[in-house]
Amino acid sequence: MNRKLNLGLSIAAGLLGGFLSHYISPELVHGQTQAEPPKEIRAQSFVLVSADGKAAGLFGFDQGGQANVVLLDKTGKVLWRASGKPNGIPLAVSLAK
Numbered sequence: 001m002n003r004k005l006n007l008g009l010s011i012a013a014g015l016l017g018g019f020l021s022h023y024i025s026p027e028l029v030h031g032q033t034q035a036e037p038p039k040e041i042r043a044q045s046f047v048l049v050s051a052d053g054k055a056a057g058l059f060g061f062d063q064g065g066q067a068n069v070v071l072l073d074k075t076g077k078v079l080w081r082a083s084g085k086p087n088g089i090p091l092a093v094s095l096a097k
Contacts (some may be wrong), residue, residue: 050074 011035045060068082073079 036061045058047055048057050056054076056072059067062068068081068083070081071079
């Protein structure tokens with residue numbers, strides 16, 4: 001009989017504890033729903049920087065509106081560039097100085 005009483009009290013205490021924890025405990029924290037990543041990112045230029053904050057590259061436009069892609073070395077010299085016009089001076093040259 002003592003065994004049945006212990007089992008009954010254990011079940012009752014578990015149910016009561018579960019009920020009380022549901023209604024007395026503070027509000028549960030729920031994770032935020034993940035927002036969808038944007039389908040398009042707009043900017044006038046993107047500057048690629050190294051770990052020490054120096055410009056290492058640029059994807060953007062010069063003052064005349066021509067597109068430029070520029071890669072710089074550690075010293076800031078232009079390694080490679082592609083421009084919308086053959087002899088265009090890219091905007092990143094001013095970043096390297």
